[in-house]
Amino acid sequence: MLRTLALCAFLLPMTAMADPVIPLYPDGRAAPLNRPESRDRIEGEIFVFNVSAPTLEIVRPTDATANGTAVIVAPGGGFVGLAYEQSMAVAHRLADLGITAFVLKYRTIESPDDGMHMPEVHVQEMNVLMQRAETGQPAEAPIFAGEPSAVEDGRRAMSLLREGAADWGIDPAKIGLLGFSSGAFLAADLAIGDAETRPDFVAFLYGGLRTPVPAHASPAFIAAAADDAFLPDDSLRIYIAWGEADVPAELHVYQNGGHGFGLEPQGKASDHWFEDFAAWLQTNGLTDIHQHRSLQGD
Template identity: 60%
Template sequence: MLLWCVIPQLEGRFAVLNWRQMVPSRASLTGQPDRSGIQPSAVVNGQYPAIPATPRPTVTPKAGFRRRRTVMSPRSRIASLGLAATLLWTMASAPATAAGGSIIPLYPKGSVAPLGVPESQTKLKAGPTLIFNVSEPTLELFRPAPGRANGTAMIVAPGGGFVGLEYDAGGTDIARRLAQQGITALVLKYRTIQSSGDPMQMPEAHLKEMDTLMARVKTGLPVEMPPFAGEPHAVEDGVRAMAIVRQHAQEWGIDPKRVGVIGFSAGAYLAADLAIGDKASRPDFVVLLYGGLRTPVPADASPAFIAAAADDPFQPNDAVQLFTAWRKAGVAAELHVYAHGGHGFDLKPNGATSDHWFDELLWWMRSRGLMSPAKK
C-alpha cells in the first residue's frame, strides 16, 4: 500500500472509476470524526535490546498538507483513489492461534528525533487500521504455539507509502498466519514522515512522489523510483530490527541464519533495500509483494520470492524488473505475476489466483528448507 483512500463500490467491489464522483468524506472512511491515540509501547521485561544505538539525523518535518479534494492534481487524485487496494477491502482475519503483543522498542527512549506531532491511529470503517507519525519504532513479536516453532523467523514490513502503516492487514494478520505455520513473526512498526494523521490529507512530499509514480506508469521513466522521503529512516529501522532478531535468536528459538523479511508495497521497497544492502544486516531471504525496483543487486543478495498482479495500476512492471535484476546478478529468485489482484491483495480473498500467493510462498520456503525444524 502506497496511499490510503477507501472508495466503496457496489457489491463490496472497489475500482478506480470516475474519481470526480468518488471522493469520500472523512466520516465515511473512519465512521467517526476523531482519532484515538496509540498507547506508548512498553519495554520487554523492563529492558531494551543490548545493541548500541547509532546517532540519528534530525528529521525535518515536511511542510504543507493539502486537501486532496481541492488541490490534488488529476494524476495524484487518481493515485490516491487506487493506490494500495489493501485499504479498499476489509482484511479477511485468520484464526489467531498464535499469541502476539510483546512490544520491543528498537531504540532507547529519546534516542530518535521526534516528528513533533503525536503518533496516532485511524480505524477505517469496515477496514484496516492505519498508524501515522511514527517516531518511536517497534517490533511486535508473534511466536508459534509451543512445540510448533521451526526455527525460521520473518520480519513483516507493512505498506503505507512511508507516510502511514497499514498495521493489521499488512502486519499483524500476516504475522499470525506465519506463526500458525511455525514461523516466528515480528511486525516492524518503522518510522514514517510527518503527516496530518488524516487519510483525507496527504503531505506535499508524498503528492510529488505520487505524481512521479503515475507518470512512470505511462512513460516507464524513471526506470527505478527515486527514494521516498521516509525510506532512509525506514531502512535504518529495518537494519536495527535484523540485529535485534538475530541477537535474540537463542531466546526465541530462531536459527540466526534463517531470518527473512516480508514486505508489502512500501514495505517491499524496505525489504529490497535490506536485501541488497550491507551484508551484516542482510536478511537470509526476502518476500517482495507488489513492491518496486531497487538496484544494484549484488551477487550475494538475499534470495527473493516476488509476487504482484498484472493489473496493478501503479507498479505494473516492477515485479518483472525485480526478478530480472536478481537473475542478472545470479541470485536465486522466484516470480509470480497474477492476472488479477491489483495493488494490495495481501491475504483477503478476491476470487483470483492471487488469493493463493501465501500457499505458494510456503512451497517456496519448503523447497529452500525453511519450513523444516532447524538443526540444533
C-alpha cells in the same frame, strides 16, 4: 504497552502466543514528529500514521510448531502510513507455519491531520521512488524526509534479531524480511546491502525495485498482480535483475488482484499468494507445511 491488534483475534486461528512490543531504540534516540502517532481506518484497513517510535511486535508460534525460522513483516503505506492490520494478519499466518513473526512499525513521514489525504501523498512519494529505481541511484541516497529512517529501522531490526536469536528461539541464519509495497522497497535496500543486516531471504509484494543487484543479494520471492495500477512492471524487473545477478528468485504475477492485496479474499487470482509463499518457504527448507498440518490434525 501495545498488544496484538484485537481485530485479528477473531479472524485468524490462534495457534500463536502474543508477546510484548519491543522498541527498536529504548534510549529514545528517534526524534518525535510534530503530530502524535494515530490510527485511522481507510478503505477497510487500519493505518498507523506519524510513527516516530519504531517497534517490533512479536507473534510466536506454539512450542510444538516452532521451527527456528523468523520473518520480519514490513507494512506498506508509501512511507506515510503503515497498513498495520494487514501485516498483523500475515504474522499470525506465518506463526501458524511454525515461523516466529515480527511486525516492524518503522518510522514514517509526517502526514496531514486528515489521514484520508494519505493516498495522494502515497502516490507522490511512490513516484519519487520509481524515479530513483529507474536511475539506479544508490539506496543510501536520501530522496525525501522519512524513507532513510525507515531503512535504518529495518537494519536495526535485523541486528536485534541476529543478536538476540537465542532469546527468541530462532536461527540467526534463517531470518527473512517480507515487505508490502513501500515495505518491499525497504526490504530491497537490505537485501542488496551489508551482510550484517542482510536478510537470509526476502519476499517482495508489489514493489521493491533496486538496481544494480549484487551476487550476494538475498534469495527472493516476488509477487504482484498484473492489474497493479501503481507498480505494474516492478515485479518483473526485480525478477530479471535477480536473475542477471544469478541470485535465486521466484516470481508470481497473478492475473488480477490490484495493488495492496493481503489475506482478505477478493475472489481474485492474488487470493492464493500466501499459499505460494508457504510452498516457496518449504522448498527452501524454511518451514515444513506437511509437518505443521500433521500437528494441527488436518
